[in-house]
Amino acid sequence: MPELIDLIGLVVLLLIGGLLIGLQMRNQRNRTQVAFRPIAAYSKLRGYLSEGIETGRRVHFGIGTGSVGAEDTSATLVGIQTMQAAATTLATAEKTPIVTAADGTSFLLAQDVLRTVYQQVPGAADRYDADAVQMVGVSPWSYAAGASMVMHGEKPIASVTLGDYGDELLPVLEAGDRVEARQLAGTTNNTGQAVPYVGVDDAVIGEEVYAVGAYLTPERSAYVASLQTQDIMRLLIVGSLIIGSIVLTVLDIFG
Amino acid sequence: MNYQLSLTVAISFGLIVLLGYFFPGFDALTLLRAEVLRWAAILSAVALLVGVISLLKVHFSRFMDQKQEWGYSLVLVLAFLVTFGAGMFSLIFPPAETLVNFMFKYVQVPVETTLAALLAVLLIVAGMRMVRYRRDWTTWLFLAISLILLVGMVTIELQIPDVFPFLRDWIMTVPVVAGTRGILIGLALGTIITGLRIFTGADQPYGE
Known part of the structure; x- marks a missing residue:
């Protein structure tokens, strides 16, 4: 039988899952329109994609140094999801966006997703370039070296680096700055948060990384439900922290 | 049909x-x-x-087509062949295993460490650029806190006012910990919900 801590984990997971599905069904039924607070980085991204189409220059997507199947899976999926949403727009452009990965699984998944997007967009299948997705390194710092080299070689009009990145993101951002690419960056790595903040004008901080789907995807009821669930859970956690602190303080004084 | 199969396999x-x-x-x-x-x-x-294999293919093509910076591609292909050869040699003659270890210890590790050591320089450059181009209150706050932390961490004997070590400790134990925990909670919620979205089939980050 599961231990108590696992049981609590399972209950919390079921609670979040139930909330997510319930809110998603409600949003689909009521066709809920939700206004999001503006995130400068995501607002500018559409402009960057348009520039990519107009100028014929490629857009670079870094999907992080994480993999699919380990604890950094969700961060890697966010990077791939961003690339997927943007590639739907970029599929009309002359050149395929370039994607850099640091793990075999994320590389294969990104390649599969990009190929599917190009097959789904009418007339885009011929423009798909299988070498557009590259595994440029197998460790964080070798990725930094490889991705910097891709930036110098391709000179992309814009670079979007979202995923699990640590300090190794900074050389990539510096390389992007040298080729004058418009840049958007964010990481789910706690120790790496300062890097995009100092490295680019439009940094995505903390859990904003996970909100990318709601800002970029046209069919977004699932993503809106995700944000609503996150907000509800956040309020519950904040409430628990405040009540817990008060209770402990009172017990400390009178107990 | 393929889509339903992928979805069923993923969820199962x-x-x-x-x-x-x-x-x-x-x-x-x-x-x-x-x-x-x-x-x-x-x-x-x-x-x-x-x-x-894909990486090798890309760089081999770059070298063959003499594209821009093809020299780096050549180095990559040659380095791969040498490492692969050393690995194979180690398989056939097990005592020669030290050859791969030697390459890792004296080539891979120093190269990666050198790149990591550049981080301090890159951070200063990025910080200076930020101060130059993004002049809002958050930038000044970032700069002020960075300076307080740097001065507060000086280990050589200087006449530094006691207020700097005190401020450094307070910043590291109160605002930094609070901010870090806040970001961690947000990231944990985001991670769980991203996983659940894929688990319920609302999100399909895979092809057909």
Whole structure:
């Protein structure tokens, strides 16, 4: 039988899952329109994609140094999801966006997703370039070296680096700055948060990384439900922290 | 049809791993979970191999087509061949295993360490650029806190006012910890919900 801590984990997971599905069904039924607070980085991204189409220059997507199947899976999926949403727009452009990965699984998944997007967009299948997705390194710092080299070689009009990145993101951002690419960056790595903040004008901080789907995807009821669930859970956690602190303080004084 | 198959496989395997984690007492489920994870490990290794072959193909093409900076591509291909040869040599003559270790210790590690050592310089450059181009209150706050921390951490004997070490300790133990925990909670919620979205089929980050 599961231990108590696992049981609590399972209950919390079921609670979040139930909330997510319930809110998603409600949003689909009521066709809920939700206004999001503006995130400068995501607002500018559409402009960057348009520039990519107009100028014929490629857009670079870094999907992080994480993999699919380990604890950094969700961060890697966010990077791939961003690339997927943007590639739907970029599929009309002359050149395929370039994607850099640091793990075999994320590389294969990104390649599969990009190929599917190009097959789904009418007339885009011929423009798909299988070498557009590259595994440029197998460790964080070798990725930094490889991705910097891709930036110098391709000179992309814009670079979007979202995923699990640590300090190794900074050389990539510096390389992007040298080729004058418009840049958007964010990481789910706690120790790496300062890097995009100092490295680019439009940094995505903390859990904003996970909100990318709601800002970029046209069919977004699932993503809106995700944000609503996150907000509800956040309020519950904040409430628990405040009540817990008060209770402990009172017990400390009178107990 | 392909789409439904992908979705069914993804959800089924997710369910097996999740239930196997929460109910370790059920032997059949635990065994099934271990088997699925073993498959995942094998697939990861194959994926890595495919990734390396793809990387080689890209750089070999760059070298053959004499594209811009093809010299780096040549170095990469040659380095791969030498490392691969050393690995094969080690397989055939096991005592020569030290050859791969030698290459890792005296080539790979120093190169990566050098790159990491550049971080301090890159951070200063990025910080200076930020101060130059993004002049809002958050930039000044960032700069002020960075300076306080740097001055507060000086270890050589200087006449530094006691207020700097005090401020450094307060910043590190109160605002930094509070901010870090806030970001961690947000990231944890985002991670759980991203996983659940894929698990429920609302999000399909895979092709057809």
